[in-house]
Each structure stands twice: as C-alpha cells, then as structure tokens.
Amino acid sequence: MDLKELYQEIILDHAKNPRNKGKCEGFNHDAKAHNPLCGDKVHIYLKLDKDKNISGLSFEGEGCAISLASASILTDTLKGRDLNFSKKVTNDFLDMLKNKTKITLNSLSEDQITTISSLSGVQEFPMRIKCATMAWHTLLSALKKKV
C-alpha cells in the first residue's frame, strides 16, 4: 500500500484549506467528538430546515490531515442536501472504510464521488480509520441532537 494513496492531493488540499470551518449561521443541531488517543477533535454544526434539508453545515476541529480532510469533505459533499440522502451517503462512506465497498450514489456528481473516495486509501491503515470516520459519526450524532 502506497502512502500516496493515503495522502492524495485532494486530501492534502482539504486538510490544508478546510472548507466550511466555523459555526454555520443559524445552526440548530450540533455534536462533538474526540479521540483521547491522538487528541483529534471535531465539532459539527448543522442547520436542518423544516423540509429536512441540511441548508447549513460546518465544523470546527483540530487533528491530523485525514481527520481534517474528512470533515471538510463531509461538509462540502452534504451541505444543501436533504436529510435522508445525507444519511445514506454517510452510511455508504462508513461502509467503504469498513467493508471496502465503493461509493456509487447516482445523485452525487462524479467529482464528489472522486473526492469522497479519495479517503478509501485509509482502508489499508487500520489505526487511521477512526481519523477518517470520526466526523461522519459525529454528523449522525448531530442529526439526533437539537441545540
């Protein structure tokens, strides 16, 4: 397994210039998580509209490139999408890392699929899987947790 698969350009780009950092305006759900072993932290903020649309989605956090990129990609991919679809993508993402499946959702653009899939390199680095999945698990918690 090559390091280059893990630290792809897309990932480094998201890690260095994370999208959607900060608290999104008018957020009404949030959740945070933290990995005591490495000190990674993430806090997800989201605005769920009445029509079950995630109109706002952002994060705060610190951590390794994988965890930052993962949070950034998550917000970038799901902002503006509806609740059920977002849950489906999240589960598919977690599945990708757990069972090495591929992400193939029709309603994601090819670009978006490439971006999310860039994190599949983590499959081969078992100690890093938590870094990649933390933001996504936290999103699921946030969806259950109204402010």
Add this chain to the structure above:
Amino acid sequence: MDLKELYQEIILDHAKNPRNKGKCEGFNHDAKAHNPLCGDKVHIYLKLDKDKNISGLSFEGEGCAISLASASILTDTLKGRDLNFSKKVTNDFLDMLKNKTKITLNSLSEDQITTISSLSGVQEFPMRIKCATMAWHTLLSALKKKV
C-alpha cells in the same frame, strides 16, 4: 533424598505421641504462631525462673508430623535447661536447617543430639522447613514476651 530420612521413627514417634502437650503449670511466658498456607499452629508456654532456668516448657498446636514432632522435641530437649543454653541450641537448630550445619553441643546428651538431628532430613524439603522451624521461632518470641 529419601522419604525415610524425613519421616524417621523418632519423628513419627514424637508426632504421634507428642511430649509436653498442654499448658505447663505456672507458665510466665508464651507466644503463638501460625502458618496461613497450611494451617499449622503452635502455642509455646514456658516458665522462666528467677535464675534464668526454663523450669516449665510445653506447647499446644496442630499441624503436620514435622511441626508436631519439632515442637515436641523442642520441649523435651530444653525443659529444665537454662536460658542462654536454650537460645544457643535454638540458633544451632535453625542453623542446621538453613545452612546444613551439624548440632554438636557438648552439654546435650548423644541421645538428645540424635533426636534433634533427626529433623535435619527436612533440609532436603524446602517447602517443609517452615514446619520444622516454627516452634523454635515461637520459642524465641515467647522468651521476649512475658505473660
């Protein structure tokens, strides 16, 4: 090492018919000990006269053949002897089991030396040394402990 050296006739005789069992009349010193691993117990009673003579010496206790025989032989050997001599015999006895030395005190009869030395077989059974020495250690404690 032969079992017969350990369980010599003299020892079995003392174990089955222990001498000086019970509380000796007018005892003014005593001490007890117990081995939590095997449950052996011994309680030494002694009467120390003003002239430093051990005029009374007896024991109560329960335990294996070695520990009973040892207590019985102790009382039989030292009853009526003076304090310093008794301490010397005790130390020689403990030395015999620890350093495999021989008991050769002039003022013990040949018979007495044979009797005490019958316990030297225990040297070869390290887990049983405590059984043989407990009464003697307890005697030393008793000498320090007035009733």
Add this chain to the structure above:
Amino acid sequence: MIDFNNIKNKFPIFKQKIKGKPLIYLDSANSAQKPKIVIDEISRFYETEFSNVGRSVHTLAVKATNKFEETRDIVKSYINAKHREEIIFTKGATDAINLAATAFGEKYINEGDEIILTELEHHSNYVPWHYLRNKRGAIIKFASINENGEIDVDEFKKIITEKTKIIAFTHISNVTGTILPVKKIIDLAKSKNIPVLIDGTQSAQHIGLDVQDLGCDFYAISCHKMYGPNGLGILYAKKKWADELPPYQGGGGMISEVKKDEITYADSPTKFEAGTMQTAEVVAFAKSIQFIQDLGIKNIEEHESQVLEYGLEKLRKNNSVNIIGNPSKRASIMSFTIKGIHPHDIATILDDDGVAIRAGHHCCQILHDKLKIPASARASIGVYNNKDDIDVLCESINKCKKVFNI
C-alpha cells in the same frame, strides 16, 4: 472420539521426571499446565509482533492491537457474551473480583446494605467484600452448606432481604468440586432485582459457558486455569454495569480527557484497563481457547467426569480416606483427609512418587472451619489426567499409610 490418552504429549511439562518418576499432575485447580501451542504463541508474538497496544500507529502496534482485540472477540464468542465491551482483561480472577466489588461497592453499597456470599467461597470472593464491610458498613451473610457440601437455593431464600444489594458465589467449589445450582440462584436473584457475581475460576475450564443463558451480571475467569498464561484473568460485566460502574484503577489509556481539575473516562472496556496490558498473555490466550475448542468442552467434561468418578470410587473403597463433600453434582475436584496423617505430610509423600497435589485450606478457611479440619489434601483433574494417574495416586496414598505405620 478424541483420544485423551495422547494429550500429555501436547504439554511439554510431562517430559519432566519428578524424582525419577513420571509427573502425575493433579494440581490443576491451583494452576493448569500449558499446552505447547500456548507457550509457542507467547514466543512467536514477542519475536515477531510485539508492541504496546492501542497507543501507537506503527505497523507492529497495529498488529499487536489487532491480535489483542481479536482475543477479546474470541472470548466474547466463547462465553457467548452479547457485546465485546463486556469483556475486561484483568490480572487474574482475584483482580476481576476486586474490580467488580470495588467499583460496584463504591456506587451501590451503603451502610447497612447486605452482601450475600456462601460458605464455599475462596478468599478471593470474600476479602474484597470484607473491604466493603469495613469501609462502607455493609453486612455480609453466608449461605450455608448442607452435610454433602451442597448449597440449596433455599439457603439464599432464607437470607435475602430488602437490603440485599448483590449475591456473589462460586460456580464450582475449589474444595468440594460442588457445582452450584447457578441458574436457580440467578433466577431467584433476578426475581428480586439483585445482581449476581459468579466466581467462575473453577468452571470455565471444565464446563461449557453461556453468560447470556446464565443471566449473571458479572463472571470472573482465571485464564491460567484454562491452560492459558499466568497473570491473566477476565471479568465479564454485563453492558449495563460496564457502562454504569466507575473506573477501578487509574492510569494511561482509560481516560477520555484529563485536565488539572477534572478527569473524564473512556468507555468500557478501556475504562477498566488502565496501564500497559499483558499483551503477549492476551494474544496467547486465544490459543488456550482454541486448544479447548479443538478438544470440545463437552468431550472435556465427559472425560474429566469419567476420571473423577473412577477416582472417587477408588478413594471411597479406601477406609482410611475421608472424601470431603458428597455433592450430587461435582466437577474435577477430590479433596480428602487421611486419619492420622496431616495433608501436608500426604503431599510430601505423594510428591516422592511424582504425584503433585495440594495440601492446605486452599484459600477456603471458612469452609475448613465449618468442617472442623485445619487442612485437606486436594487432587484436581485436568484435561491431561487419566485413570492411570488415579491408580498411581491411590497407590501412593497407600504408601502414606505405610510411611506412617497406619
């Protein structure tokens, strides 16, 4: 059918001669011998995969952590626990019971609360509760044995009250071999909402285990008696308790966040596994379970019962021998006394024939007090024992009588 006659070959220790004679090891209730696959796994692990677990991200750490956590899954399946978080690795059964008693006691035992034990308990399942009696003003009650060394479920009925906070008892007695009516006692306790801790130290290696079927709240296991490495035990704690109980030892790995004024803790099992663990031992323990599974625990049970029955029958025929307890359900253990010969002397004389048994009160002083004997001799049967071993034992017992002219 498994051939139990060749099993000694799997245990290197039996290549030893003791005083020139074959080793007849009848002290497995104390600690079992280890099969070659377990010993070799310890070496293999240290030689090729060793690293501390759960902390670093390098290759060895990943291998070690995976192997370590794999054993947790194997244990979970083996005892049929529902969640892997219910499996806590400890230093031994003693450590497991101390953990459970201390953590449970801290949260749930207050002055005047009652703890029920039995007269059969090993000191490991009494002293930790005694601490709660001293520190928290709890009361300890002992369910009594009958003349056969059994404990009827009615004994528990008699002493359970509104104040009973926990019942802790041994699955199999390490002196009489009595198999307790575990399920009935648990059902009774459940009907009154009282949690149950089972000391499974003498059972896990002899009979099949299913903690969900039993329904117990805690189950303590001693790995070194399951043909596994020493220095390792397991506490099964039902998820509810694993979640609710406060941590026990404090240290690295068991925390969530540490500040100068406050500390929060990780979830189970991490919460209960402070400090560097016995990595090699845990990894090798997977092989102990494999060893047991390859033989089949049912086959082991049957084999050991046959050897036990054979032994009991032979001993009963010996008039000088008094067998301790006569329970209708018994596993693997025969304790006895011989009139006129102290157990300590028996053990020494047997050892001269290569027969290893234990003499003493076997950490059950309360039971020995009740039986009015200071000590007993115990022959305990493991998977490697057979009827020939029993024959040597019985011959050697006759020799004791000769040495003592009885």
Add this chain to the structure above:
Amino acid sequence: MIDFNNIKNKFPIFKQKIKGKPLIYLDSANSAQKPKIVIDEISRFYETEFSNVGRSVHTLAVKATNKFEETRDIVKSYINAKHREEIIFTKGATDAINLAATAFGEKYINEGDEIILTELEHHSNYVPWHYLRNKRGAIIKFASINENGEIDVDEFKKIITEKTKIIAFTHISNVTGTILPVKKIIDLAKSKNIPVLIDGTQSAQHIGLDVQDLGCDFYAISCHKMYGPNGLGILYAKKKWADELPPYQGGGGMISEVKKDEITYADSPTKFEAGTMQTAEVVAFAKSIQFIQDLGIKNIEEHESQVLEYGLEKLRKNNSVNIIGNPSKRASIMSFTIKGIHPHDIATILDDDGVAIRAGHHCCQILHDKLKIPASARASIGVYNNKDDIDVLCESINKCKKVFNI
C-alpha cells in the same frame, strides 16, 4: 568496551522487515522489545518448571516458588533495597502507583490534605491521586515546568505547606526526557517529613538505581520497559510503609486468618500480592536484569546518551522540526512537532520507512495543554538503537515534508 552494534541480534524482533525495510524501533518508552534470553526463559519455565507459587509443596511448586522468590532478591540487589519485603510485584507501574496511592490514601489522606504532583506526570501518576481528591477531599497541586521543560526544586518549595501529605513525581519525563532533580526534591521533602513516591517507569532501564541512596519512600517500575515481560511491574515500598500500609487487593495468599466476621493479613510482600501471580513473567524478569547487568547500566547510559545527543543535534538543524523541551539533563527521549504536519501523519509516514515512533499526548495531557499543542511525535531510544537509526529517522522526517509539500 561493549559493542552496541550487535545488540539487535539479541532481539528476535529485528529479524522482521516492516514494509520491506529494516525495523527502526524508536518506541521503547512505550514498551521495549524483549531479548531472546527473556523470551526463552518464559518458554523454558512453562515447559519444565511451571506451577503456582507459594501454595503447594510438590516438586514443581518448590522449583517455581524458589525461582520466583529469587527474582525478588535479584530486584532487591539491583535497586539496592534494604529488605526483600520492600519488593512488591504488580501488574505494571500503573498498578504499582494505584496500590501505593490507594493504600497510603486510605490511611493518611483526609479532607483538605494536599498532594503534590508535577505538570510532567503521566496519567498513571495523576489519576490515582485524583481518585483521592474525589473520594477523600484532598487537594492536588502541580509543580510547574519552566520554558525548558525542567522543574526546579524551588517550584516544590513554593507549594509545600503544612498540609502536604505526599509528593509524587516522575524520575524522567516520558515526553521531554527531562531528568528531574530527584535527590534535591527528596531532601527537601525529608526535611519536612513528607514521603515521596517516584514514578520510575522511564528511568529504571536507562540509569542506575539505588533506592537507599535516593531515600525515596516508594518507587514504581515497569518491567516491560526494562526489556522484561509485559504485565509486570514492581513497587518498591520502604519497610516502614510496607509494614504500615493496609493491603490493597483482597484474595488468596495475602491473608493471615480468615473468619466469618474478621480477617487478618499477612506481612509484606505477601500482603500486597493477592491472587495468582505472573509466575513466568517474574521468573523471566531475572533474565532482563541479567541482560542489563551484562551490558552494564553505565555503558547503556553512555551509549544511549550518545545516540540521543546525535539525534537532538540532527533534529535541531532541521528548521521545520520543533523539539519539545530543552532540559539540561535529558535521557533517551525526543518529542517533536513539525509545522504543518500533525504527529499522527508523521507517525504514519515514518512507519512506511520501517520507523516506529509514537504520536499523541503520550498520556500527558496536562503537559500538552500547557505547551498548547494537542499532540507530539516521540522518538525514544533503547539499548538497541544507534546513530544509523537516527539517520533513517531524519531522512524519513524529510520525507514527511515532501509528502505534505512543505
């Protein structure tokens, strides 16, 4: 002169290739690799001498017990303790500190009493004291580090009061490698009659020890960091404390007499060693000490210092690398950060070159908070490391920068 270049041959793990490359193990502060003589001793013991210790009287039990107690004597000599009863075997340093803190706290810590720690402490030397804060209303004070990561004895002077009941601190920091002015701190504490516990987890394998000369009251050691088996630690407790402290865990072996209403305990060390011990580990640990003594602890100290100095110098030359702490006295540990690359990523990239380091807060969150960094990368040096290893480390650090386009 000892040839440290051939030492890797004594450790089977170095036959491993990691991702096709030689293993460069720089994670010894986490857990050290084991020399062949230690691994082989575990097997040898299980194969030829194994039995539970201190309980039975048969031949194997005698052999095992003697070997076990021999190791106690060897440890006693090695650290120059005065009495063998001062050497208590535990599951690890964490267990050792928990034992000391719990037993000491129970008897001597009351509401409002003060415990002094330092900002350098590992969670294992903080959480057990935090328990006393919670349970007994004690107060914890932290001696502060200066900008070099050192702690001056004056820091202790500032915070000692009439209420100070114990001072507990690490001999060598597991993050900065700082060697604390142990003797000065102990002298200060002694002048005020305050007992001292030293967390010697990072020191025993690097520098010579003499507990009588130090004059400490407690000293905790982690055997697995001394090239010994995992699951084993040692608490040195000065005789006065070994005698006075109440027992910690309750169970078999540690009692004197057990009745239904009362229990009395054995003397130290038995009092503190409840349940079946890690027999094989203790026996094999004698070989770890032999391994260290054959090399000579002075030679080890010198060799490791040279490798450390070489490493520090090389890292200092690398502008992107920030070394944590700059203590004038340092042993075996270099923690660092690289601007723009998280330690976790560093560890993963280094691993690709076979270089095993640790990333995280190393169980020192308080220190990392103080330094305002969430984590660091740590390379720690063992007896088997050499300057070539440092060269590979430094090349690999440069590769990190390449991967991250820095």
